[in-house]
Amino acid sequence: MTDRCSDLGERELVRKITEILGIGERDDCAMVEDGDGWLVWTTDILHRKSDFPGIATGWQIGWMAVAVNLSDVAAMGAAPLGLLIAAAIPQDAEVAFAEEIFRGMNDCARRYSTRVLGGDLDSFDELALSGTALGWVEKDLVLRRRGARPGDLLCTTGTLGSAGAGLRVALEAEGRGEMEIGDPDLRALTKRLLLPSPRMEEGRALALSGAATSMMDNSDGLALSLFDLAEAGGVGFLVWEDQIPVDPLVSEVAEGRDDALALALYTGGDFELVFTVRPDLIDRARQACDFAVIGRVLEEREIFIEADGVRRRMEPRGYQHMKTPKPARLHRSFSSPPQK
Amino acid sequence: MTDRCSDLGERELVRKITEILGIGERDDCAMVEDGDGWLVWTTDILHRKSDFPGIATGWQIGWMAVAVNLSDVAAMGAAPLGLLIAAAIPQDAEVAFAEEIFRGMNDCARRYSTRVLGGDLDSFDELALSGTALGWVEKDLVLRRRGARPGDLLCTTGTLGSAGAGLRVALEAEGRGEMEIGDPDLRALTKRLLLPSPRMEEGRALALSGAATSMMDNSDGLALSLFDLAEAGGVGFLVWEDQIPVDPLVSEVAEGRDDALALALYTGGDFELVFTVRPDLIDRARQACDFAVIGRVLEEREIFIEADGVRRRMEPRGYQHMKTPKPARLHRSFSSPPQK
Structure with a gap:
């Protein structure tokens, strides 16, 4: 029998690909040496079926395509140098819709002090936007997935679960044939999904x-993300359940506390930064930005979540952030060790 | 009536997009200032329907995705720093086929002294590969679309028409349900189409x-290309028809001399470099690489082709390098003026 990509699963396919390309360690961006710094460089491809719910406007779609790429640059501690976008737009799309997409891209890039410098235009049956962002960071300041040491504090910016809850709202509205969300709280949740705010400044x-x-x-x-950080750093984590900053609006959608927590843990799309901090420098980190301390780094290579004094193992699962017709959606970025 | 992208046409849509993004001049790559040089940066998205004929192997598809991006870096006179590839692979694709694609990418990148440093993996119904390549060139050496001066000699590397003739061979084979080309000359033509050689060294x-x-x-x-160079430089060209280096193999496919010439003029996919040279430095250029002098730069903003002492205007048309079910295929790269 012939192996199909869907049989193999995403992680195993990425393992094969990175082996072929000679890529070892993975980070949010590839790194290219540039004088006393690194060029950090990422690409993310999004498409209608998996990434843009029916209620998304053209402007939101354009914003999202830029935001998800900038988020990877932010995750390396880098300043953005610009973006390129390859846009595959169906030929029967309205011109006004296509223009809105590019306005959304432009507005998102400029909001984060950068620009879309160019790209490629093609026509596909399915709308797809493939972005690439470039950034720069000093060699001694770059932040990578590896680097956490036992005893470091585990932290996250912002609140969690909003995008997952927003997706639920969006899909339910779509199911009812509605294109707008009337309730302001629910609309706020869908905005977290459709208009991610990459944490560039943070x-x-x-x-x-x-x-x-x-x-x-x-x-x-x-x-x-914790499984990736743990693997890269050769460490483990203890997460304090009651310290996880679940977006209060999530309770409007979730079926009880466990469901809200699941949205915060297993939902993609929040585009917050997860990081570790030296405990003696926590005050210095607090001067940089707002964040929550949600746990600490363990020497033991396990990831636990603790509630009411009871530890359980965290599940290595990620929310499929958009429903797809087939179950085993592949979506995985891979990047290389530093290149000279 | 609502305007659709297909009504508007590709050039007008690109004009609107570049206006929204604030992009003026166009080059093969966007340019980002980097010390005493420019980072040059491009993206190209390819997909099954328009870019990969049925006879293309996975390895050839991967090679092509890398080669077309490297060609843009070559066109700026830059040395490559690396590539990223966002790959959208159908879930029912065979694993062996997916692996071949990445082997083709890897082999092409390494052939041209560079590497695929990372990327993104997703699944679409249609196979699509979106590449991005980065290069670096000294500020005083960068070659752009503008810069030609009246009297300069017009030149091209390699031979022309091969990819267009190769496409004809490939489509005819496909029509007959054949997956391999037996005749060595015809197979050589399809290789020019399927395995482009970006002119990095040149x-x-x-x-x-x-x-x-x-x-x-x-x-x-x-x-x-001549229309783009003429527009960027504010100049025109006189092309000497008998100096155009039509690939001799093209005659195996073309219906006579005019058809062979049309393949050389209006066919995409050859991935040669078209450039202008100061006439007093032509010997120095000849030390750099092999090329043909095919005409000269005019002050008058017109493009003529001359044969047997008779000048006619060249048509601004490009061969649709792959057949698509719809006529007005959009495919156009756009990039920005230099960014600091």
Whole structure:
């Protein structure tokens, strides 16, 4: 029998690909040496079926395509140098819709002090936007997935679960044939999903603080990010359940406390930064940006979550952040060790 | 009536997009200032329907995705720093086929002294590969689309028409349900289409020679490249028909001399470099690489082709380098003026 990609599963396929390409360690960006710094460089491809719910406007779609790439630059502690976007737009799309997409891109890039410098235009049957972002960070300040040391504090920016809850709201509205969300709280949740705010200022300030020891964005959800950070750093984590900053609005959607927690742990799309901080420098980190301390780094290579004095193992699962017709959606970034 | 992208046409849509993004001049790559040089940076998205004929192997598909991006870096006179690839692979694709794609990418990158440093993996219904390549060139050596001066000599590397003829061979084979081309000459033509050789060494050597005044690759065909160079430089061209280096193999496929010439002028996919050279430095350029002198730069903003002493205007048309079910295929790269 012939092996199909869907049989193999995403992680195993990425393992094969990175082996072929000679890529070892993975970070949110690839790194290219540039004088006394690193060029950090990422690409993310999004498409209609998996990434843009029906209620998303053209402007929101454009914003998202830029935001998800900038988030990877932020996760390295880098300042952005610009973006390119390859846009595959269906030929029967309305011109006004296409223009809105590019306005959304432009507005997102400029909001974060950078620009879309160019790209490629093609037509596909399915709308797809493939972005690439470039950034720069000083060699001694770069933040990578590896670097956490036992005893470091585990931290996250912002609140969690909003995008997952927002997706639930969006899919339910779509199911009812509604294109707008009337309730302001529910609309706020869908905005967290559709208009991610990459943590550019926070990522850069944390790098400049010198207090953080490792970092990545939580685009695949907090749980999977912790598994990636643990693997890269050869460490483990203890997460304090009651310290996880679940977005209070999530309770409007979740079916009870456990469901809200699941949205915060296993939902992709929040685009917050997850990082570790040297305990003696926690005050310096607090001067860089607001964040929550949600746990600490363990020497033992296990990830536990603790509630009411009871520890259980965290599950290595990530929310499939968009429903797809097939179960085993592949979506995984891979990048290389530093290149000279 | 609502305007659709297909009604508007590709050039007008790109004009709108570049206006929204604030992009003025166009080059093969966007440019980001980097010390005493420029980072040059491009993205190209390819997909099954328009870019990969049925006879293409996975390895060839991967090679092509890397080669087309490197060609843009070559066209700026830059040395490559690396590539990223966002790959959207159908879930029912065979694992062996997916692996071949990445082997082709890896082999092409390494052939041209660079590497695929990372990427993104997703699954689409249609196979799509979105690449991005980064390069570096000294500020005083960069070659752009603008720069040609009246009297400069117009030149091209390699031979022309091969990819167009190769496409004809490939489509005819596909029509007959054949997956392999038996005749060695015809197979050589399809290889020019399926395994483009980006002119990395030539582009870099021409930049280092200091003899070239403007350059781009001919990915959309010689004719369209000349219109782009003319527009960027505010000049015109006189092309000597009998000096155009039509690939001799093209005659195996073309219906007579005019058809062979049309394949050389209006066919995309050859990935040669078209450039202008100061006439007093032509010997220095010849030390950089092999090329043909095919005409000269005019002050008058017109593009003529001359045969037997008779001048006619060149048509601004580019061969649609892959057949698509719809006529108005959009495919156009756009990039920005230099960014500091």
